[in-house]
Amino acid sequence: MVSSLEHPYTNVLQQYLELEKLLIEFFAQVRFCQSDCPITDGIGCCDKYHFVEIGDFVPRIHVLNHERQRLYGGPSKERYDVEKCFFHSVESGCQLKSHRSSICLAFACENLVEHLMREYDLHYDPNDIRYWLQKILMGKMSGCEFDNVKMRINRMIADVECHESKKNIKT
Numbered sequence: 001m002v003s004s005l006e007h008p009y010t011n012v013l014q015q016y017l018e019l020e021k022l023l024i025e026f027f028a029q030v031r032f033c034q035s036d037c038p039i040t041d042g043i044g045c046c047d048k049y050h051f052v053e054i055g056d057f058v059p060r061i062h063v064l065n066h067e068r069q070r071l072y073g074g075p076s077k078e079r080y081d082v083e084k085c086f087f088h089s090v091e092s093g094c095q096l097k098s099h100r101s102s103i104c105l106a107f108a109c110e111n112l113v114e115h116l117m118r119e120y121d122l123h124y125d126p127n128d129i130r131y132w133l134q135k136i137l138m139g140k141m142s143g144c145e146f147d148n149v150k151m152r153i154n155r156m157i158a159d160v161e162c163h164e165s166k167k168n169i170k171t
């Protein structure tokens with residue numbers, strides 16, 4: 001069996017994980033889901049098995065699904081007949097620290113999108129973000145496009161940071 005490091009799509013996975021890290025940092029800074037989720041069931045939008053990457057662009061997606069399963073276990077098939085995601089904890093949210101699917105990484109409900117606009121003047125489009133992530137998985141993202149996307153996410157992080165520090169100075 002080919003080890004994950006020798007996998008022909010290692011580069012694809014590295015790029016994907018790099019963006020994932022930035023997106024997780026971004027949402028952690030915004031901290032909307034913990035306190036302001038409009039869905040009061042404690043599960044929020046993590047009500048199904050969204051963590052399995054799906055799409056027509058096999059076989060590259062397998063590297064993400066395979067690595068996620070190797071590191072964290074869990075089911076390998078998407079399921080919609082469940083009440084909450086296998087990785088969701090009502091106390092602390094998503095237990096998957098990496099290798100989330102593009103659906104999970106990009107998703108923001110309408111309330112969160114509105115919040116980002118109102119609070120930080122950020123136009124966040126989940127479809128754009130998902131498109132970029134999937135483009136990586138398809139092996140179709142060029143080096144300069146990747147740098148550009150990274151810059152855009154870093155700018156979003158910087159905008160939120162700046163806004164939050166201004167708020168802290170006022171209080």
Ligand code: SF4
Pocket residue numbers: 032033036037038039043044045046107108109110111112
């Ligand atoms: S994205 Fe929206 S629905 Fe999902 S947990 Fe956050 S606030 Fe709740």
Ligand code: SF4
Pocket residue numbers: 045046047048049050051085086087088089093094095096100104105
């Ligand atoms: S993997 Fe995480 S973000 Fe995705 S549905 Fe499950 S708990 Fe939610």
